[in-house]
Amino acid sequence: MTCLVLKLGPRERVLVNGAVIENGDRRSRLSILTPNANILRLRDAIRPTEVNSPVRRVCYIAQLVLSGDVEEEDAALQLMRGIEQLSLVLRDEDSVSHLSAATDAVAEREFYKSLKHLRALLPREARLLAMGRDA
Numbered sequence: 001m002t003c004l005v006l007k008l009g010p011r012e013r014v015l016v017n018g019a020v021i022e023n024g025d026r027r028s029r030l031s032i033l034t035p036n037a038n039i040l041r042l043r044d045a046i047r048p049t050e051v052n053s054p055v056r057r058v059c060y061i062a063q064l065v066l067s068g069d070v071e072e073e074d075a076a077l078q079l080m081r082g083i084e085q086l087s088l089v090l091r092d093e094d095s096v097s098h099l100s101a102a103t104d105a106v107a108e109r110e111f112y113k114s115l116k117h118l119r120a121l122l123p124r125e126a127r128l129l130a131m132g133r134d135a
Contacts (some may be wrong), residue, residue: 003031006032010023012043014085018067039112040112044119045067057082061097062114075111080106083103083118095124101117
């Protein structure tokens with residue numbers, strides 16, 4: 001049986017199926033055995049005020065599914081549209097690979113995996129936006 005293993009630092013918080021869980025004073029590992037559990041590390045969470053770029057917007061949609069604030073079906077369509085729009089701009093091999101993996105994950109309703117691949121695009125987007133400001 002495969003499961004998700006979370007490695008948590010001291011006092012780190014994680015959202016599991018809508019419940020905030022805080023780790024104790026020591027590092028620990030949690031094995032999430034329930035398939036399709038909605039899990040979000042709060043240290044990785046994008047706050048609504050931080051949704052200020054195309055990649056962050058798509059990440060936020062995936063995050064809303066994991067927090068239980070949006071239905072999977074509604075979010076899946078929005079995610080697919082957002083990923084499609086990003087693929088028109090982010091055309092390098094690495095970005096295409098992450099976007100493809102994110103698409104596959106959404107199709108399989110694995111929103112945590114999708115978010116992970118989309119978050120990998122944030123540094124690239126930041127560099128591109130910084131270059132646009134410098135031009």
